[in-house]
Every structure is written in structure tokens, then in C-alpha cells.
Ligand SMILES: Nc1ncnc2c1ncn2[C@@H]1O[C@H](COP(=O)(O)OP(=O)(O)OP(=O)(O)O)[C@@H](O)[C@H]1O
């Protein structure tokens with residue numbers, strides 16, 4: 459019986475075993491949940507009436523994450539190029555940006571960016587500041603991904619591009635970026651999933667995203683459990699598919715090379 | 716074809732790879748460079764290809780001085796074909812797309828015509844059944860033949876090859892050398908760095924020995940191998956022709 463449940467490189471478990479185990483586990487864990495919940499006076503009906511709040515929060519989280527993804531791609535791409543520049547002031551500025559952002563917790567950046575900088579210069583658009591801070595934060599990580607991607611394009615590729623007479627700009631366009639894009643798509647998908655999760659921190663500066671919505675529902679209904687379970691489900695609904703997709707891209711890349 | 720080198724020097728750090736090379740090499744079609752590893756063959760070929768510039772001195776091809784400035788060198792490179800030892804092709808593009816790239820984006824040939832010309836040259840090298848494969852799906856010999864096709868598709872004035880077969884097994888080497896030999900009939904002059912002495916002897920018009928920071932000696936293929944002039948060349952040939 460235990461042999462049936464084991465999955466080792468030498469003797470991999472059968473498909474049947476995997477499906478059975480998943481089915482039994484799902485049943486068991488939901489059973490535990492049902493048992494735990496039947497005793498409580500769950501307040502699902504009240505929370506359900508706040509579904510519009512959740513929905514708006516979910517949309518805001520999606521919108522902020524997508525905007526920050528676009529912003530961080532732009533910032534990350536520019537920072538990666540600056541990081542490789544032969545012009546020292548540009549290169550050192552890029553290094554300073556990348557390393558300092560990667561060395562700071564996001565909360566610190568959010569608080570400092572909003573209260574320290576944006577408020578000081580009289581910029582009170584929370585959502586815009588939030589997106590910018592997230593983009594700057596994630597841009598530093600994406601810059602390193604892009605840099606690693608560019609470094610992985612071998613010397614011979616640059617030589618061949620030179621040999622056929624491509625200009626430096628064309629070399630990036632037709633030779634380097636297509637190869638970098640395939641290389642960094644899996645980690646980039648992972649980064650998007652991180653952005654979705656990290657955007658929850660923006661609730662501390664009062665942006666009405668998903669986590670903010672859940673805590674609002676919580677304080678209005680006094681039902682913590684019923685407010686935060688949907689919150690978790692909403693995040694998983696976004697991050698799980700992306701994580702699976704990223705894994706799929708990764709394995710495809712492995713087979714291709 | 717006439718290549719003139721006047722006091723050409725090139726150093727990497729404190730290592731002087733080419734030391735005041737002065738030579739005139741005139742040949743109808745094929746020039747082969749041979750010599751010991753580290754002797755500066757690739758360095759010299761990169762200078763001739765305008766991929767690199769000499770620290771001092773100048774190089775003339777058919778009387779024309781090779782430029783030093785970056786954009787002028789790029790333009791010069793669009794007129795020569797260059798094939799390296801390996802990894803010439805772009806891995807994300809099919810054989811056909813690899814061949815189209817210089818035509819369409821460097822020479823500004825319209826897409827449809829580029830496609831036609833690329834397909835024609837791949838057909839000429841019996842590669843049409845492989846034209847939609849990525850480099851990873853091609854054999855080493857096929858990859859080098861596609862690389863040669865790509866370097867020729869733009870009708871260059873000169874074809875430069877740096878050991879195009881030294882990463883291949885003997886059978887694939889023969890397959891690629893057949894193509895090179897065939898280029899004699901039609902097409903641009905060739906400068907070839909090679910370790911294949913048999914090929915240099917049979918197919919080259921002129922053979923030059925590159926070692927010790929310069930061109931040791933040069934001569935027509937028949938006499939070069941029969942009567943090497945210098946001791947160092949005689950010793951080199953003795954070593955490489957031993958087996
Ligand atoms: N970009 C470079 N940077 C530093 N040193 C270099 C560079 N290119 C070549 N060299 C050095 O110059 C010397 C000559 O190299 P080169 O590649 O021209 O020799 P070669 O005759 O082509 O040898 P092989 O038959 O091994 O290809 C070598 O010692 C090499 O280490």
C-alpha cells in the first residue's frame with residue numbers, strides 16, 4: 459500500500475495513484491473545514507452582500523498589478539541597459555538604484571515613497587504613487603532578470619550580428635531581445651504573481667484594493683473569517699494559474715534548448 | 716584579389732599578437748592561412764573582416780584602405796561574408812530566417828525578394844528540406860553550410876572563413892569543404908583559416924604561414940608544401956603532416 463503512494467525517481471507513482479491521492483486529500487481537507495465551520499455561526503450571507511466591494515477591490519488589484527508590470531518592465535529594461543552602459547555615471551546610477559531597492563523591504567519603500575516623497579512634493583494621487591512605487595520596486599528585480607538574460611546571450615551571437623553588418627540597435631532588436639524574451643518569460647510570470655501579492659501592501663497607504671476591501675468588510679460585519687477566506691481565494695485565483703503557466707514555460711524552454 | 720598589410724600591429728594587454736606585419740598577398744581565388752594555435756590567424760582575419768582595428772598600421776584590400784571608424788567598419792562588413800568556427804547562426808531563427816535577416820534588415824531588400832533569394836541559395840546548397848529547422852535541429856555540417864549560405868546571400872566581395880570545419884567530425888568536414896571547393900567555380904574570393912592541410916594543398920591558390928606575430932612565409936600551394944622556406948614552417952609542417 460505505501461509503495462502505491464510513493465513517488466521516487468526509480469519507480470514513479472502511477473497516474474491513478476496521483477489522482478486518487480488528490481481526490482482523497484481534497485475530500486478530507488474539505489471535511490475538516492466543514493466540521494470546523496458547522497459549529498460557528500458563520501455570517502456568509504452578510505459578507506455575500508458585500509460582494510461588490512470585493513469585486514471592486516479585485517479589479518483594483520488587477521489594474522494596479524498590470525500597470526505596475528508594464529511600468530516595471532519599462533524601468534527594468536532601461537535600468538538593465540544603463541547597467542551595461544559603458545558611460546560610468548549611467549552605469550553606477552543603475553547599480554545604485556538596483557542594489558538599494560533590492561536591499562529595502564517594500565513596506566519601507568511604500569511608506570517613504572508616499573509620506574516621505576509624494577506628500578512632500580504635494581502629490582496626493584495614492585493610486586498613481588502606489589503604482590509608481592511598485593514599478594520601481596519590481597523594476598529593480600526585472601532589471602537583474604533582463605541583465606542575466608542579456609549576459610546569457612553568448613559572445614558568438616554579438617560577433618555573428620556584427621559579421622552580417624547589423625547595427626547595434628538592430629542587434630538588440632533582432633538577435634538579443636528575442637532570445638532574452640524567451641529566457642525571462644518564466645521568471646517574469648513569477649514576478650507578475652509577486653506583484654499581485656505585493657500590491658496588497660498598498661493598503662497601508664489607503665488604496666482601495668483587494669486587501670483593503672476585505673478589511674473594510676471585516677470591520678463592517680465583524681466577521682473576520684468570512685472576510686479573509688474570500689480574500690485568500692481571490693489571490694490564489696490569480697496567482698495559482700500564473701505560477702502553473704510559469705512552470706509550463708520553464709519546462710518548455712528546457713526541452714527547446 | 717590583393718591584400719596588402721603595412722606595419723600592422725595588434726596587442727591584447729601586453730601580449731603583442733601581431734608585430735609590424737608587412738606583406739602583400741595576391742591570389743586569383745582562394746588564400747589559405749595555416750599556422751600554430753595562438754599564432755594570430757584569427758586576430759588577422761578579424762582585422763581583415765573589419766571586426767577589429769589594428770593598433771597601428773593599415774590594411775588594403777584591392778587598393779582600398781580598411782576604415783577605422785565604427786560605422787564605416789559596419790558598412791565595410793556588409794560587403795564581406797564572414798563564417799566562424801561555430802555558433803554562427805541565431806538559435807531563435809530557422810535556417811531560412813537566418814539567411815533572410817542580413818538581406819532584409821542590412822541590405823534593405825524587400826521581404827518577398829529576400830525570401831526568394833534565401834530559398835534559392837539554400838536550394839543551391841541542398842538545404843531546402845532543412846530551411847524551416849532551427850539550428851538546434853541541424854547537424855554541425857548543415858549548420859556550417861547554412862552559415863556559408865547566409866554569408867553568400869548578400870553577394871559579398873570577399874568571403875572570410877575562420878576554421879569553418881574544426882568543430883566538425885571528418886564526414887561533416889568533407890561535406891563543408893566540398894561546398895567551399897565548389898565556390899571556386901562561382902563567386903567571391905575566399906580567405907580561409909584552416910587546419911586541413913590536404914584541403915589547403917588541393918584547393919588554395921596561395922598559402923600563408925601565420926606564426927610568431929606575423930606572416931612567416933607565403934607561396935603557391937604546390938611549392939609551399941613541397942619546399943617550405945623557413946625552419947619554423949618546416950617544423951610546423953613536419954608536425955601536422957606526421958599523421
Ligand atoms: N580578444 C582577445 N583578448 C585577449 N587576448 C586575445 C584576444 N584575441 C586573441 N587573443 C590572444 O591572441 C593570441 C592569438 O590568438 P588567435 O586567436 O589570433 O590565434 P589563432 O592563430 O587563431 O589560434 P587558433 O588556431 O587556436 O585559433 C592568443 O594568445 C590569444 O590568447
Ligand SMILES: [Mg+2]
Nearest residue numbers: 756757758877
Ligand atoms: Mg583562431
